[in-house]
Amino acid sequence: MFNFTSLLGAQSNSTASQSILELDGGVKILVDCGWDETFDAERLSELEKHIPTLSIILLTHATTAHLGAFAHCCKHFPLFTRIPVYATNPVIALGKTLLQDIYASTPLARATIPQAALSESPYAVSSTGDSTNTKILLQPPTVDEITGYFSLVHPLKYSQPHEPTPSPFSPPLNGLTIAAYSAGHSLGGTIWHIQHGLESIVYAVDWNQAREHVLSGAAWLGPAGAGGAEVIDSLRRPTALVCSSRGAERIILPGGIKKRDEVLLGHIKETVKNGGTVLIPSDSTARILELSFLLESSWPEIRDASEGQKLKVWLASRSCGATMRQARSMLEWMEEGIVRDFEAFSSHPSNTTKQKGHQRTSSKQDSAAAENVQSAPFDFKRLKIVESASRFGRALSQEGPKVILASDVSLEWGFSHAAVRQLAADPKNLIILTEYTSLSKDDEPTLQQYLWSLYEKQAGTADDNATVVISGNGASAKCTSISTEPLSQAETPLYQSYLARQRQMQNTLQTGQASNLETSADIIDDRSSASSSTSEDSDDEQQGKILNVSAVMSQSRHKLGLSDAELGINILLRRKGMHDWEVRGKKGREKMFPFTGKRKKNDEFGDLIRPEEYLRAEERDDVDGEDMRNGAESTKKDNAVGEKRKWGDMAVQSTNGVQARRMSNGVNKRRRTAEDGGSVSAEGDEDSELSSEDEGEPQMQEPEGPRKLVVKEESLQLNLRIAFVDFSGLHDKRSLQMLIPLIRPRKLILVGGDEAETQALATDCRKLLAVGGVDAADSQNEEKGADVFTPVTGETVDASVDTNAWIVKLSDPLVRILKWQNVRGLGVVALTGLLELPTASSESTEADAQETPKAKKLKAIKGEQQDMPQIDVPVDGQQVSGPPILDILPSNMAAATRTATAPLHVGDLRLADLRKLMQAAGYTAEFRGEGTLLVGGIVAVRKSGTGRIEVEGAMLGSDTMGNGGPGGSSGVTKTFYEVKKKIYEGLAVVAGS
Structure with missing residues (x-):
């Protein structure tokens, strides 16, 4: 059994992703705990209902859309921290810095108390009069709490099958196995393969097949650099494939990644040449790695375009220092080129102290290769890291051209929100949108959505619109200002x-x-x-x-x-x-x-x-309320009896x-030095205008007691220019149409896109997955096409495997005569038996056989045998509940069925493997047409869509020689039977019992 329910993100404009996978036996898996830029706590109400029944949680990407609500659930939902969580190491490390950045950047992440919860209180009307406009904020998790939540996540490696541990309130998992595979899109991004009984489920949301500067592509065709032409065995032919439809109508630029980079750098060079500022909004942990690496490696081109002006390149995020430090420790998860760059840096002679000083005095005619090895990957020397609002404000006020890479991509919070407010009035400035945005029909559009609508209207839908730059033309956009204030006496x-x-x-x-x-x-x-x-x-x-x-x-x-x-x-x-x-x-x-x-x-x-x-x-x-992790002396603070304490002290001391x-904050302030990656410019001068900051964890504000949210709307006049370059790192229309037929899922579930994208991809997949090429004469074996489901948010679909399977008990005499064969780790046997209903005598016999002598002795000591007559025990021969029992056939029936049992061939033979076997045996084997292998030029092997293998051999004259075979009719016969022999060797021949 497999039921799928999308809690968030199905046929919706919201990017948040939450899915429930319900398997046989009551096993429930939550995949992703995402949120969107609204941080609406009411959208998590459905998830809260499922928490007491969850078995495990799986996380796919370190993005807001996939784990933005993880810390909120751990903080405010009981039992959530008792559920085992599994993810890759990069998702754990970068997810922690992501949430620290979010909670330090915007009060919205704290979420407001739902109005339904406030209305239940007797004070809702009597104290406040009208509570519908009250936006009381919840207490946010601290930095230590976020770190503690992610320390509970179990790390996994790619291609590592693992049997997870269930939650304390979960039923047994019954052999559930999970395995993570690379998904691209983000560092450590995961395609999950879930095996449970007959169900083989592949959960692939937000993946990218293309190889980029930092990230290798998805592992559909094998690991990076494998260059496979077929989908790997573990991901091929699943019973159900859950795939995202976001970007299903998107067509990439001709030229791929190289053309994309050229367009981005072209926009930047044109703007800095005119003395303008370029703003590139991005997320704080996933796609920012790709963009920052590109800007750092392309520094010579950008510097030359500024024509002698003092150019600054800023990387602005509350946790970018910690993010880059984590990235430097996880190079093995990145593309092979990154590893080569690190090896080149380690072996370059300029890394010695003496030669480093000589290199600073060298002329500008140094080669680009020498410049590329001046620093290790993500140890930036060109990009200046900014983590405080005051320093970012001073950076914006500086004269000269600037390139700013800031979080967040939604423009609703973070440094990108502050930057667009200050840069919007100057027509020399440019904002480069890096992701497609779906426009909401019901809610008010965000600032990013409004900019995208302006760009889409003027740029059109031409294939070359990536090179188009439009002007704001003084358009007026709504911009929200978020702040907090203490609760009133009535609240x-x-x-x-x-x-x-x-x-x-x-x-x-x-x-x-x-x-x-x-x-x-x-x-x-x-x-x-x-x-x-x-x-x-x-x-x-x-x-x-x-x-x-x-x-x-x-x-x-x-x-x-x-x-x-x-x-x-x-x-x-x-x-x-x-x-x-x-x-x-x-x-x-x-x-x-x-x-x-x-x-x-x-x-x-x-x-x-x-x-x-x-x-x-x-x-x-x-110990006794005092933190002992940094020594008892660090926490000594005398509080006299009756001493008044502030709200902040009361909230913090718990x-x-x-x-x-x-x-530690006080120590950090004294230890702040000029070790920041951007403290030295490319020309070597000290950046004395701005105070440098450490690369430690973001300084989140401590809880200040109960506060409420204050939202003010302002009008923002847009005179800046707008461009778009797709750096979302998601699958496009071509990759979806190419890979889904190769995966060949029996059931396909589409989520993670708006209604138009989902329906368009569903129509294409129904055509691509329709079975063809089957002989009309063999119509009784014809397989129907895969079922394609397009659920909406909250809808449950039944995607169970179409197999007739029953659970029975095997009797001990039958088990003793079975001869098992292993097929890909599974035990297979064919048997003939007599099916009987369970009775009291059979149950008691089986229970006595399974009970050990030690258990019987303990049972006698406790006196349980004397208590047995008090229980209602069915008499012998009376039917009891339970699965039916399969026993050996009586002798008179066994004689009649022994001759009717034919051997069975179990397995899936690939023609590519058969080709290698025949070539190793000295025969020539080559593919001719689709699904046909020609061996020795005289024997053809065909495989139909249903898995049926047909072997055909042409009868030739005695004077004809077959290529690679002995020739003549005897050569045909020998080759024919040699091919059949190799086919049988690749299958398990199971005889009837």
Whole structure:
């Protein structure tokens, strides 16, 4: 069984990607946890419903569209951190820097509390009057928390089959195997192959077959440099292929990657020659690697085009320093040319200190090859890295031509948003859009979408429109300004009520074991009893289970947001002055005075042992509320009894590692030097105008207590020029139409594109995957074309394999006579047996046979055998539930069926492999036509679309010699049987049992 549900991204203008794969036995896999530039928390409501049933999570790309909501889910959704997550090493490392950049760049990433959650509070109307316009922000994850979330992700290598570990609340995975393959598009981008029983699923969203400067192409035809002509075995002929349709109508420039680079550099050189500024918006971890590498390697061309002007090239992102540092440590995941550049840099004699000084004084007639080896890959000497808003503002105000590569591509946040606001008024400036954008019909268009619509109207749809540069002509665009402010006095109770409800939910769901979940009333009882307890057990259990702000709220604040109905019988303990409770019509514990007893957790061996209680102080991350990771002395801060604390201190002190981060920030400020990659210009002069910054993690603002979002719309007059060069790194129409027929999926599911792209690709695939070339006389074996599904967001499609399969039990006498054969790691046997319904006698016999003597002895000691008569046991011969049993045939029936059993040939023989076998045997073998192999010039081997192999040999005269064969009719016969012999050797011959 295989059911597919797209939670986000199917036939939608949103780039976010979330998919649920449901397999047999209740196994659920979440592939990607993406978000879009709106950061709307309500779009994650469907995902939140599936979390308690998820088995594993797979991540494909380190982009906002594929893991933008990962930290949000870990922070605010109970049980999410208990689900095993799998990704490649680059996705883990770059995903961490991506989310750190997002949360440090825009308050939108914190997400606002959904209005539905606020309206449930009794304070929604009484305190605020109208809560529909209230945009209260959630608490964002800190840098340490984001690092901790990604440390939980299990790293995988390419082509490494792995059997994942299920979540604590998941059913058994029953042999589920996952394997990652290169997808291109981003560093560490993944095509997932999922094998579960008869289901072979390939999940390929946002892949790129073309090889670029940094990234190798997708691994459909083998690893980079393999040069294969066929899809590799593990990805060929899957039962279901999930493929993205984004870019299905896009046609690449003639000339490929080289022409694309020439167009981009042409736009840049023309603008800097006129003294203008070029803005190139991009993401902060994926495509920015390709663009930054190109700008660094093309520096001589750009410098010469400036004609002596002081040219600056900036790389602006909150986490670009950490991103480039991570990229330098993962060169083995990149294209082979990058590895060669690194080897050339390591072996170049100019890397010695003495010769480096000599090289600085050399003339400008140095060769381009010498310039290319002056630095290691992604150790930029030309690009100046900017990570702070103040420094970026000073960079924009400098005179002279500039090239700015900034995040984010949406232009809604980040340094690209600030840059376009300042550059829009000057017609000498140019903004180069690097990705296609789908225009939304319902929502207000973003600034990027508005610029794309202007470009599309003026540039048209000609094939050569990549070289077109248009003018804004003073068009007016809406630009949003995002800021935050503290909550008003009337909004604070609304926020506190929401926190109380979230605390209740998380305390309920995040208990130690899924089987020990407590009811809401029990949790209230536990709180009231724990208020007077000083046990460290209860303190340890609360770590990480509640929101950071609510962890330090006082006992009185726990009562906010709980109505009398929600308190129930506990109102006698929690409400002062309450001495009476109406018990008429009540049931169970609601009719008895509340009593709280401390629950002890134990098992058959006694009380549970907590390993964290036996750790030494230096081994623990947190001891008595103090962070010990950088030494106990770094966290000593005396708080006198009754001392007033600010909201920020209250929110921060509940987070592990905050004190250490504060101290490290102070140390970093003193250690800031001119080690930045862009601190020295190409001419060698010091960049003294701007203060350099370290390449450490982005300095995210610490939680400041509850705040709300303030959005202001402004009008932006566009006089700058607009160009487009496709650097999205996605598949185009040609690659989709070429590879999908080679993959030959039985089911095809299209997601990840708008409605027009999805329907157009579905129409093409139905034609391409239609089976042809089958003889009309053999119509009974004709295979129908693949099923193509185009689900919308929220729709579930059944893409199960079309195979008649049943689950049966084999009896012990039958198992002993079977002779298994291995075919590609699978055991295959043909058998004939008698199918019987399970009975009580057969079940008891099988149970006794499987029970070990030790188990029987323990069973007798515990007295379970004496308790057995109390259980309703069916008598012998009575039918019981369970799968049917396949047993050996009686002797009279076995004699009748033995002669009717014919041997079976199992396997899939490739004509390319047969060609190699025949050539090794001394025969000439060559392909003639489609699906025909000619051996020795006299024997033809054909393979139909259904897998049927036909061998034909022509009868020749005795004086005729076959090329490569003995000749004559005897030569034909010998060659014919030699070919059949090789075919049988490539298949498993399974005889009937």
